[in-house]
Amino acid sequence: xxxxxxxxxxxxxxxxxxxxxxxxxxxxxxxxxxxxxxxxxxxxxxxxxxxxxxxxxxxxxxxxxxxxxxxxxxxxxxxxxxxxxxxxxxxxxxxxxxxxxxxxxxxxxxxxxxxxxxxxxxxxxxxxxxxxxxxxxxxxxxxxxxxxxxxxxxxxxxxxxxxxxxxxxxxxxxxxxxxxxxxxxxxxxxxxxxxxxxxxxxxxxxxxxxxxxxxxxxxxxxxxxxxxxxxxxxxxxxxxxxxxxxxxxxxxxxxxxxxxxxxxxxxxxxxxxxxxxxxxxxxxxxxxxx
Numbered sequence: 001x002x003x004x005x006x007x008x009x010x011x012x013x014x015x016x017x018x019x020x021x022x023x024x025x026x027x028x029x030x031x032x033x034x035x036x037x038x039x040x041x042x043x044x045x046x047x048x049x050x051x052x053x054x055x056x057x058x059x060x061x062x063x064x065x066x067x068x069x070x071x072x073x074x075x076x077x078x079x080x081x082x083x084x085x086x087x088x089x090x091x092x093x094x095x096x097x098x099x100x101x102x103x104x105x106x107x108x109x110x111x112x113x114x115x116x117x118x119x120x121x122x123x124x125x126x127x128x129x130x131x132x133x134x135x136x137x138x139x140x141x142x143x144x145x146x147x148x149x150x151x152x153x154x155x156x157x158x159x160x161x162x163x164x165x166x167x168x169x170x171x172x173x174x175x176x177x178x179x180x181x182x183x184x185x186x187x188x189x190x191x192x193x194x195x196x197x198x199x200x201x202x203x204x205x206x207x208x209x210x211x212x213x214x215x216x217x218x219x220x221x222x223x224x225x226x227x228x229x230x231x232x233x234x235x236x237x238x239x240x241x242x243x244x245x246x247x248x249x250x251x252x253x254x255x256x257x258x259x260x261x262x263x264x265x266x267x268x269x270x271x272x273x274x275x276x277x278x279x280x281x282x283x284x285x286x287x288x289x290x
Contacts, residue, residue, distance in 0.1 A: 011156055031100045108156075132148065137216065226267065
């Protein structure tokens, strides 16, 4: 495993209510517990039944009845406060663990994936991060596709299929013998072929997401150049006056035409890059995963 490779992040079904999603995200370790089928039991430490009376008896021997009462009240308050804080924390953890069990089919953990599927999901997440962080996205220039709704759903669909594929990879590895008679190889081949076909399909889907991210990144670069040129365009009359004052008339006219042509060229390039990004997104999201 490449130590430089970052694991994928937790993926949660975007159709869940926001409050449920927030509860699930708040305690990833509880999701791991739920995935392993563990429950959180109520605990009580019986040692307190021995330690507390013994401590009070020691205080009574060393001081007096009044000292024992004061110590008992103080320890009682401390115990009460600690019990209340622990109780609240445990209740919150139990509630979240109960939700983790209830919605176990609505999240994908990094540990649900084998290494190849893990890397593929991370690539999909990185591509979506690039798209949603782009300035052209924030400026609303890709509004023909609702990326903030469609792309999380895309990652969810990819993640659930990769989790299923990982599980089937593991099962396949346990069932299919490493060494088998050559006469039986053809009997096992259709099952391996089915797994390979699923992997190929998901890989293509992620590559298309990455192509969309690349188009958006290019559009962002042109967008930044466009904004800078717009700032200069506001000063065009000053540049024109400077040229007219300092060079011959024939050269001045050529420079002025060049200024106008340059602005038009960058605008066309910008519009083209946006159209290409929209087209790539449309082609991707018009063919949903099945």
